[in-house]
Amino acid sequence: MARAATTLDAFNAIAEKRRRDVLEALGGRRMAVNDLTQRLGWPQPMVSKHLRVLRRVGLVRVQRQSRRKFYEMNAEPLRAVHEWTRQFERFWTEHLQQIKQRAEASARAKELKESNKPKENRS
Amino acid sequence: MARAATTLDAFNAIAEKRRRDVLEALGGRRMAVNDLTQRLGWPQPMVSKHLRVLRRVGLVRVQRQSRRKFYEMNAEPLRAVHEWTRQFERFWTEHLQQIKQRAEASARAKELKESNKPKENRS
DNA sequence: TTGACATATTCCCATATAGGTATATTATTC
DNA sequence: GAATAATATACCTATATGGGAATATGTCAA
Numbered sequence: 001m002a003r004a005a006t007t008l009d010a011f012n013a014i015a016e017k018r019r020r021d022v023l024e025a026l027g028g029r030r031m032a033v034n035d036l037t038q039r040l041g042w043p044q045p046m047v048s049k050h051l052r053v054l055r056r057v058g059l060v061r062v063q064r065q066s067r068r069k070f071y072e073m074n075a076e077p078l079r080a081v082h083e084w085t086r087q088f089e090r091f092w093t094e095h096l097q098q099i100k101q102r103a104e105a106s107a108r109a110k111e112l113k114e115s116n117k118p119k120e121n122r123s
Numbered sequence: 124m125a126r127a128a129t130t131l132d133a134f135n136a137i138a139e140k141r142r143r144d145v146l147e148a149l150g151g152r153r154m155a156v157n158d159l160t161q162r163l164g165w166p167q168p169m170v171s172k173h174l175r176v177l178r179r180v181g182l183v184r185v186q187r188q189s190r191r192k193f194y195e196m197n198a199e200p201l202r203a204v205h206e207w208t209r210q211f212e213r214f215w216t217e218h219l220q221q222i223k224q225r226a227e228a229s230a231r232a233k234e235l236k237e238s239n240k241p242k243e244n245r246s
Numbered sequence: 247t248t249g250a251c252a253t254a255t256t257c258c259c260a261t262a263t264a265g266g267t268a269t270a271t272t273a274t275t276c
Numbered sequence: 277g278a279a280t281a282a283t284a285t286a287c288c289t290a291t292a293t294g295g296g297a298a299t300a301t302g303t304c305a306a
Binding site: 126168 | 259260261262263264265266267268272273274
Binding site: 124125126127155156157160167168170171172174175189190191192 | 281282283284285292293294295296
């Protein structure tokens with residue numbers, strides 16, 4: 001087997017940095033491919049190709065309007081990603097907690113050390 | 124260019140479902156490869172290979188203990204993913220809001236319709 | 247119809263996979 | 277040292293990708 005298709009789900013689609021860039025560029029807006037291309041500064045075919053992947057996983061929706069096609073984000077498929085990662089949130093917050101606690105402990109230790117030092121002139 | 128390496132970052136590493144399975148199986152525990160292999164029901168080389176990718180992006184840490192190697196999750200790199208998706212949270216909640224509102228509107232409409240009907244026997 | 251504009255697709259290539267199987271590595275025990 | 281246990285790696289193949297360049301498709305305007 002090879003790697004899973006980028007169009008399999010949101011997880012695979014957003015693995016590629018460029019596609020995250022596209023979504024960020026879109027934001028809440030509704031943009032034509034040209035405007036996106038301008039804003040991203042990429043060759044137009046590159047934009048279209050990445051949009052295609054995003055479309056396949058439902059991360060963007062298109063509307064044709066005469067000559068132009070307007071894309072807008074549909075963030076809903078990102079929920080799955082957000083929620084999957086959220087289930088581990090407590091682990092990294094615990095970790096941060098530990099770091100914070102160590103920092104505080106070290107600060108206290110330093111303070112104690114300072115207070116035992118002979119007094120110095122403070123500016 | 125080909126696709127970005129799975130070992131480039133957490134985004135790419137967790138794109139593969141199997142690797143998400145590994146992280147879920149680990150949870151907060153500290154497990155030897157054998158136990159993981161049992162729990163997942165996969166061939167052992169498959170487990171080792173996926174662990175390697177996870178190790179490369181810092182999503183797991185290893186400790187050798189005589190013959191066995193104990194793996195534990197390090198969720199910290201998932202923060203980036205969680206926070207990247209979080210920036211779009213309002214979009215899907217807005218969307219859900221709309222769905223909810225439409226459902227409510229439709230419920231009200233139905234109720235109104237019912238109240239105009241000739242009375243029926245209720246059980 | 248011809249031309250210009252806007253977007254999508256095709257073709258090419260280098261590359262990195264994931265899975266399967268076999269085997270290597272490392273540590274332990276007898 | 278030999279056998280065994282626990283884990284990692286090597287080798288193979290099919291496959292999908294992303295970028296670049298060229299070109300196709302679709303739509304409007306004169």
